[in-house]
Structures are given as structure tokens and as C-alpha cells.
Amino acid sequence: MIPPIENLLSALVKLPGIGRRSAERVVFYLLAKPAAAAALQQALAELSRVKRCQRCGNFAVETLCSICEDAGRDQTTICVVAHPWEIPLLEKTGAYQGLYHVLGGLISPARKVGPEDLGLERLVERVRTEGTQEVILALESKAEGDLTAMYILRQLKPLGVRVSQIAQGVPVGRDLESADELTLGRALKGRTTL
């Protein structure tokens, strides 16, 4: 293959879920449709506009994300997730009207991720200052999720806030993303106080 094609193939196969054959199909499609290549290029350039919400850690284009800026949301509830891309999954259920807090990962002794790497003190600070009445933990039901949940519970219990976790409707041993909207909605409704 000539360099411009080979370079694009190399960049594409590094992406998750894209093998050599898929990358080739994409490249030949883009060669046939220069407008699609230009649109993709433009969209990639715009990606640098994505920042993190300074309050909750969600993706944002401004200082605060659209959820934190929405005064109509329940300001007394915070749902804790590991990653910002899990927020749209929970939003789609329509079962939650409160705020979020993004940890950016989970506590993992194996991968040397401790509480200090997740900025958990920011969550504690929010609960202390924002009049939070309930913190819902929407973490995966695997070892790291449970470990993180236990740690957060220990930090927040002394503050007198209700700490709950979403029901085990989330398939055990799988990522949060593998649950459909209905399952996630039920998991939210069936949350249990810890």
C-alpha cells in the first residue's frame, strides 16, 4: 500500500474494535467519499474542545457540564460513576434527575490506583458543602467497584448522608456499558441503602 493509505490504516487499527479488514473498508470508503473524510477530520479537530466539568468531571464544552448547569435537576442527590461515558447510559433510563460525580476510575491495588488518584476528597467536599442528602453509587459489580464503594461509604457515613448503590440488575462481572437502558433503570429504582 502507498504511504498515505498505509498511514491511515495504521492509525485506524490502533482504535478499539477495528481490525485490519475493517480499517481497509473504512479507508476505501473514505477514498471514494472525500466529503466524509473531510467531515471526520473536522470532527476530530473539534474534539480538543471537550473539557471536563469542574464540578462533577463530566464531559463539557464550558466550565460546567449541561447537567450541572441545569437548575431544574435535584441538587440534593449525587450519582457516582467511574467514567464520564457512563453518564449518558444512566440519563437514557429517564429514572434519574439528580447530579453526578465522575471518579475517573476505580480503586485498584493491582493497577496501583489509590483513593488519592481518584480525587475522592472532591466528592467528600461536595457532599459537605452542597447540601447533599443521598449519594448513589453506580459502580460495576466487580472487585474494584466493590472496593471503591466500600471506601466511599467509609468516607461519607460520618457526614450523615444516605449512601446507596444501584441494584444488582447490572450483570455481575460485566462493564456498566453492557447493561441495557431497562436494566439500568431498574437498577437505579431498586437501589439499596448501605
Place this chain on the structure above:
Amino acid sequence: MIPPIENLLSALVKLPGIGRRSAERVVFYLLAKPAAAAALQQALAELSRVKRCQRCGNFAVETLCSICEDAGRDQTTICVVAHPWEIPLLEKTGAYQGLYHVLGGLISPARKVGPEDLGLERLVERVRTEGTQEVILALESKAEGDLTAMYILRQLKPLGVRVSQIAQGVPVGRDLESADELTLGRALKGRTTL
């Protein structure tokens, strides 16, 4: 989703073989790795450098493709393919040392593609002027491929050139791309004179 993320998702789901879930995985990967996004953006920009070889229609960065520029190749044999991305598949077999000719499609009454749309007169002209002794048709073994092969045969027979087609090692009713290297190599070796 915020606009920069949604725009990139929209551009990605238009690509062949990429659904919404795959697109989301790619976007969150790129958000986590800005260098990968920059590399992809750069590679897309470079795609405009890809031209078509003025002799055979293969992808090229110069006026002629690397195969047409290689004086060591057998200049008396032309292998006819429908699309430029089929050339690397045939090259990988190592079973062919001649030249190529890219039609850019196949004759299709249903999709209103006629011989004039494929520039078949350019192939006839090449055979007439380049001292070609054999034209190998490497077209898919479906209706449109057969129709195109028959048309080319009628055009070239009067010129006294040998016209052959690759053996039916190519799976019947499938794209050329679905054949592995071994099958394509055998198909080339087992070609039959028409």
C-alpha cells in the same frame, strides 16, 4: 452528548462496519489519547494525496503507481480488476508478476453502469499499444462479473490476445475480498483460457 462528541459519533457511524457502540468506544478512546486523535486527523489530511495511476487506475501518489513504474514486472500481461483495493490481495499471493487494469466497477444493467462508464476503451487501447499477450480477468463470479468478463472478451478477441479468467477458486457469490491469499493464488494459477 455535547456537540464535539456527538459530531464525531455522527461522522464515525457513517463509516462502513461501525455502529453506535463501536463509535462510542472509539470516541472515548480518542478523548483519553489526544495523540491518537491527532495522528488520525493527520492521516486523514494526507489521504487527499492519493491519486489514480494514469495508466492502470491503481492508487498512486505520483502519475504512475508503483507497479506500473516497476520495469521488472512482466509488461505483456494485464490483470483486470473491478476495484483498486483488490490489487493488494492479488499481490499478496506472490503468484502474479504482470500489470493491472482497474475498471472502477462492473457492468450492471440494474445500477445503470454500462461499458462506457468503466472506460473499457482504455483497456482496449492498452492491449493494442502495449504489446499485451494475455489479459487475465480477476472479477467476482457473480452476474455482474460474468457480464463484464463476456463484454471484455468480445472486445479483445479480435485483437488476437489471450483472454483468461482466474479459476473458480474464488467463492461463488461472494466478493473478491472474501477469498484468502491461498485461494486467490490458486485461482490465478488455475486460470482458464476463454
